[in-house]
Amino acid sequence: MTTNVAIVDERDPLLHYTGSWQDAGSAEEFNGTTRYSTTQGSTVSFTFVGTSISVFGTVAKEPPPQASMEFMIDNSIQGTYTSPSDLTADVHHETLYTSPALSSGTHTLVITQTTALAAPVIYLDYIMYNPTSTDVGQYFIDDRDPRIQYDPPWTFFGSDLDFQHTSQVSPSMGASFTLQFDGA
Template sequence: MIQTKLDDRDDRIQYSDGWGVAGSEHEYKGTTTSTATKGAKFTFEFNGTSVSVFGTLPEATRPSLVSVHPHTSYTVDGGDPVFFSKKLADSIQYRIPFFVKGNLTNGTHTLVGTCVNDGSQVYIDYLIVGAPDNPPIDVSDSPQPNTGPPSSESSESVSSPPVSITSPYSQPPAASSAASSSISSPNLTPHIATIIGGIAGGFILVFIVLALFLWYCRWKRIEYMMSIRRSFSLSSRDSQTSSESLSKSDRNSLVSLPSDIIIYREGRRSLQSQPVSLSASSWNGNKIY
């Protein structure tokens, strides 16, 4: 619903004789139109589905005015009048609804307000007209199909863009566009799949590096064992060669022993200070007899 507020001085409001001007800073645009003349009227033609009249009630400055209430009547399209009357108070009352009419057909209507009694001032401050968000389409103005070339008037009516009226209570287009953009946001599944693939690739790379390291350690161990076997084979071959050479020449050769070897002979032990020459035939095991 679109609501339009009109000041009492609007040119669309027509006043009869007997009306004057007034106003204060507390009233809409600081103006009012007043009358105390019985039968004084105002006429207002509008397009919409509702209309309201607001005014000011003066204070009861004299005891005689307390019993004289502002009394007005209102009709729409010549219908039954609706009366308004309210007792005055000790202070001024602003923005008082004098008349409210709704549920009208969307179209052109005529409002007539009338001062019913004398002796009490009636102050009209402003009017409010209500209209739907989407005005009705006048079918009579739409171009009719024909076989001939369209006239200039029909072409202008077809090509003219439609007038859109925005209500202050309706949702702005930006909100709907934001909602649609949030709905059409891209799916995040491919991004998550990329992260999972990267993590899996990292685990595979670590596994391959670990396998190569274990293979290298095993290869080094095999090489070490083979080197030990080669050393052992060489030492056994040298020992065998030495024993064979000794057996061939031990008959007439002598063995020179160092001076610190203990020689056991006839149950006595003596430390030879000089090298002793013995035949290889007297060598038996680890002792010399």
């Protein structure tokens, strides 16, 4: 059975920001937008009904100091992300956090900027989660989803510029893909 994945842009009104956050973005990012904070203690929270959640962003190639974020689910610290110190280029669609399996139900994710910085390093781009509710604004279907049938088989390709670092390339003219789904 394939699990549906909901996607939430960092500008979605379901995300609640406190502290100092600034808008940014480039063509490589989901919807061409991101948000960042250089202020220690700034937070963003998101309440969802689901069984897992992941946070993605852009990490800038910046000289030290490194930046870090803390991830809390239901008032319990679940993880941290610290930017690598050896990047040679900006990295887009970087996984900043992935939760463990969660009980089916309502959960709240809180992301906290834990370092004070002179320049932005970690940019929040989007959140993906496995919903257990049908009240979801937007679903994400990756090119690797088994519900997609490629005819003839396509070639896997991926780079930092591709969403989720993956894409498929058709082998010839006339190649096609099919996705079966319920909905309008």
